[in-house]
Amino acid sequence: MSTTQTQTQNKLSVQSQSVEHCLSDVVKQDDWSDFAFAPIREATVSRAMTSRYFKDLDKFAVSDVVIIGAGSSGLSAAYVIAKNRPDLKIAIIEANVAPGGGCWLGGQLFSAMIMRKPADKFLDELNIPYEDEGHYVVVKHAALFMSTVLSEVLKFPNVKMFNATAVEDLVTRPADDNSQHVNVAGVVTNWTLVTQNHDTQSCMDPNVIELSGYKDNGERDLSQKHGVILSCCGHDGPFGAFTVKRMASIDSSKSYAGMKGLDMNRAEDAVVKNAGAYDKVGSVYFAGMEVAEHAGLNRMGPTFGAMAVSGIKAAEDILKHFAA
Numbered sequence: 001m002s003t004t005q006t007q008t009q010n011k012l013s014v015q016s017q018s019v020e021h022c023l024s025d026v027v028k029q030d031d032w033s034d035f036a037f038a039p040i041r042e043a044t045v046s047r048a049m050t051s052r053y054f055k056d057l058d059k060f061a062v063s064d065v066v067i068i069g070a071g072s073s074g075l076s077a078a079y080v081i082a083k084n085r086p087d088l089k090i091a092i093i094e095a096n097v098a099p100g101g102g103c104w105l106g107g108q109l110f111s112a113m114i115m116r117k118p119a120d121k122f123l124d125e126l127n128i129p130y131e132d133e134g135h136y137v138v139v140k141h142a143a144l145f146m147s148t149v150l151s152e153v154l155k156f157p158n159v160k161m162f163n164a165t166a167v168e169d170l171v172t173r174p175a176d177d178n179s180q181h182v183n184v185a186g187v188v189t190n191w192t193l194v195t196q197n198h199d200t201q202s203c204m205d206p207n208v209i210e211l212s213g214y215k216d217n218g219e220r221d222l223s224q225k226h227g228v229i230l231s232c233c234g235h236d237g238p239f240g241a242f243t244v245k246r247m248a249s250i251d252s253s254k255s256y257a258g259m260k261g262l263d264m265n266r267a268e269d270a271v272v273k274n275a276g277a278y279d280k281v282g283s284v285y286f287a288g289m290e291v292a293e294h295a296g297l298n299r300m301g302p303t304f305g306a307m308a309v310s311g312i313k314a315a316e317d318i319l320k321h322f323a324a
């Protein structure tokens with residue numbers, strides 16, 4: 001390309017057209033030959049990362065809300081809770097390196113994401129553009145929704161996401177009525193790569209995030225609200241439906257119904273209606289496709305309205321718990 005670059009008053013120009021970018025006032029020559037970053041020591045980089053990470057581990061060792069799974073439902077819920085209650089400590093645990101769950105593409109690896117109304121209200125709140133098709137709207141790429149909700153959630157100072165970290169068990173306490181049932185009082189975490197290798201290595205013990213509202217001896221501190229877990233692990237898969245399956249294995253009163261076949265109309269309404277508090281376990285809530293696994297509902301396939309709206313409904317329930 002016969003591009004003539006000149007520099008006028010410190011501004012780059014291409015074929016006499018002024019090129020404006022964030023470094024226009026920093027770059028001294030159009031060939032960038034004297035460009036240099038500010039100096040740094042390698043140890044400074046290490047300390048800048050690790051000191052913050054360990055500070056976060058310390059800060060969130062007791063959390064008010066632990067969200068398991070950073071897919072479309074978990075992040076929608078996180079947005080609503082964090083926006084309404086900046087005083088609550090919200091830890092998001094995501095097994096994958098890349099958060100987002102199944103919401104980087106629409107169906108069958110196509111890009112567009114469908115949301116049925118009234119889920120468009122959530123898109124409006126996040127300023128995400130879409131095409132209005134009457135009863136439903138189309139976001140041009142699912143990644144546009146995911147990247148926006150993810151960045152909004154991560155901006156909240158009271159939210160920390162621990163990614164590449166799996167919840168591999170639950171912290172349990174005897175139920176308040178002293179029956180054989182359990183309350184959930186926290187999550188047991190590990191690096192996902194460690195969780196995936198428990199069968200190939202000798203014991204690699206995990207870490208724990210405890211819910212707020214317990215005394216040193218593990219009893220409930222009735223002077224404060226107890227923290228909650230919102231499980232948004234998606235449907236059955238390598239990690240999916242984690243909390244539903246684990247609860248069924250540790251509490252005989254709980255069952256794992258399993259997700260039924262695809263029926264968009266039935267599935268989306270039902271997932272929203274059944275999202276929220278888990279029966280008789282005061283500290284556990286569900287949203288997203290894990291609701292279908294828990295309640296034996298149909299799946300909806302590639303329509304995402306119920307993911308956002310079930311997250312909003314579960315968030316509403318959790319906000320009510322902390323407000324009461």
Ligand code: AHZ
Pocket residue numbers: 068069070071072073074093094095096099100101102103165166167168232233234235239240241242287288289290299300301302303304307
């Ligand atoms: O990595 C998982 C994913 O990002 C994460 N996750 C699952 N188990 C975990 C664990 N510890 C930590 N034990 C865990 N993280 O949870 C996230 C779930 O995201 P998702 O997008 O799979 O679930 P969702 O319910 O938010 O959205 C489901 C989207 C679907 S599936 C579907 C269908 O199959 O019909 N239709 C829709 C809209």
